[in-house]
Amino acid sequence: MATSVKNFKYLLIGSIEAYSGKSATLLGLSYQLRQKGLDIAYGKPLGNSAFNPKINPIEEDVQFMIESLKLGKNLVAPTLLGLNEVSVQKRLRGEDKTNYQELLVENYLQVPRGDLMLLEGPGNLSEGNLFGLSLPEVANILDSAVILVHRYQSLLSVETILSAQTIIGSRLLGVIINEVPPEQLSTANDLLRPFLEGRGIPVLAILPKNALLRSVSVGELVKQLKADVLCREDRLDLLVESLAIGAMNVNAAVKYFRKRRNKAVVTGGDRVEIQQAALETSTQCLILTGQLPPPPFILHRAEELEIPILSVDLDTLTTVEIVDRAFGHVRFHEPLKVECINQLMSEHFDTSRLLSQLGN
Numbered sequence: 001m002a003t004s005v006k007n008f009k010y011l012l013i014g015s016i017e018a019y020s021g022k023s024a025t026l027l028g029l030s031y032q033l034r035q036k037g038l039d040i041a042y043g044k045p046l047g048n049s050a051f052n053p054k055i056n057p058i059e060e061d062v063q064f065m066i067e068s069l070k071l072g073k074n075l076v077a078p079t080l081l082g083l084n085e086v087s088v089q090k091r092l093r094g095e096d097k098t099n100y101q102e103l104l105v106e107n108y109l110q111v112p113r114g115d116l117m118l119l120e121g122p123g124n125l126s127e128g129n130l131f132g133l134s135l136p137e138v139a140n141i142l143d144s145a146v147i148l149v150h151r152y153q154s155l156l157s158v159e160t161i162l163s164a165q166t167i168i169g170s171r172l173l174g175v176i177i178n179e180v181p182p183e184q185l186s187t188a189n190d191l192l193r194p195f196l197e198g199r200g201i202p203v204l205a206i207l208p209k210n211a212l213l214r215s216v217s218v219g220e221l222v223k224q225l226k227a228d229v230l231c232r233e234d235r236l237d238l239l240v241e242s243l244a245i246g247a248m249n250v251n252a253a254v255k256y257f258r259k260r261r262n263k264a265v266v267t268g269g270d271r272v273e274i275q276q277a278a279l280e281t282s283t284q285c286l287i288l289t290g291q292l293p294p295p296p297f298i299l300h301r302a303e304e305l306e307i308p309i310l311s312v313d314l315d316t317l318t319t320v321e322i323v324d325r326a327f328g329h330v331r332f333h334e335p336l337k338v339e340c341i342n343q344l345m346s347e348h349f350d351t352s353r354l355l356s357q358l359g360n
Contacts (some may be wrong), residue, residue: 010108010144011173014121014135016164020151021178022214023308026120028345029147030069033116036351041114042069043077045104045138046121046128051082064333065120077117083128091130095176101132104141116358119144120145126169136167145173145358147204158192165201173357174202176349177211202357205311207348211262212340215239216287216326217224218308221264225319227287227310230294231302237333238284238308241263243323245258245316246274266319269294269311276301281322283307287323289316 013029015022030040044062051059058066059079066076080103081087090096108117119142121135128134139146139308146168150157157177165172175196180188185208193203219236222229229236242260246253246267257265264285265278269292278286279301286302286309288294294309302309312319 008145010117012119012121012144012146015149016160018123020149021147024341025149028341031342032109039114041075041117044079044120046133047079047082049084053223059173060069071239139171149176151178174204176205178207181209207245211241215241225312227312230309231299234310235306240284
């Protein structure tokens with residue numbers, strides 16, 4: 001059962017599965033704790049797959065956190081390694097014999113930083129185990145409290161959370177239930193919350209699903225699709241909240257498009273009437289398949305409306321799969337998203353309760 005152990009100096013924000021909203025929640029939590037007067041430090045012991053300390057000592061997500069929180073170097077602990085195919089191979093071959101737990105102690109325990117250090121945990125509870133840097137291991141070494149961010153899917157989430165409690169034990173200060181659909185909020189509050197509380201798992205926040213936070217920038221779609229930008233390259237910061245496929249007749253398309261806001265529309269480069277219909281509704285970008293250029297009047301209209309048009313050398317099915325995957329792996333580096341998560345945490349997170357549990 002969770003207990004109120006006083007004077008924790010480390011708070012580890014983890015998740016049971018990847019892409020649960022852990023990083024965004026950590027940022028929002030940082031702002032809340034700062035407003036309460038705490039001097040916040042930050043560290044991410046285990047980096048993501050793209051991180052290579054030999055190329056760049058600070059991974060992109062960490063750099064974003066440093067800039068957003070305006071953290072001085074004395075308030076940031078280093079990332080010890082990136083978890084990827086190369087690092088795993090080296091470990092399995094015996095080429096990497098580094099004792100990462102000793103490094104963790106040297107870089108995190110032996111260097112005092114701030115009133116409270118927020119630690120960003122791995123994608124799930126077992127990730128990093130090969131290097132001795134899984135969430136339970138890091139929490140034990142640093143004597144850290146743990147908050148889990150869990151993306152709500154149904155009431156079956158309760159089983160996953162109870163299993164996590166068994167693994168983490170008394171270090172688990174609570175959970176944040178994230179991305180609850182509006183129609184499920186009363187169920188989560190009336191059934192899930194009291195049950196978990198009764199099992200000694202404080203529910204520190206139930207965050208409603210938010211289309212903006214699950215959105216992906218047009219620029220990210222360009223990168224994922226390896227697309228050519230045919231117009232309005234200056235508007236790749238637009239955020240896409242939904243996806244529509246223009247494969248029907250134009251009358252059906254217009255009705256379909258009007259039901260979706262801030263969307264990306266995937267259609268063939270030869271479907272001019274569909275392209276035209278998409279531009280006249282709430283569309284953030286057109287994605288044209290088959291590498292067929294649109295006619296000049298479509299490009300001209302898109303320029304007027306400031307809607308980027310992308311061209312991809314892919315079929316429609318592959319394009320849709322890539323875009324869907326991008327929605328599942330969204331990042332929160334856009335200012336609008338930062339503002340949104342701060343607002344959500346301000347409204348729904350019980351900061352005073354957390355501070356009491358931490359002994360602050």
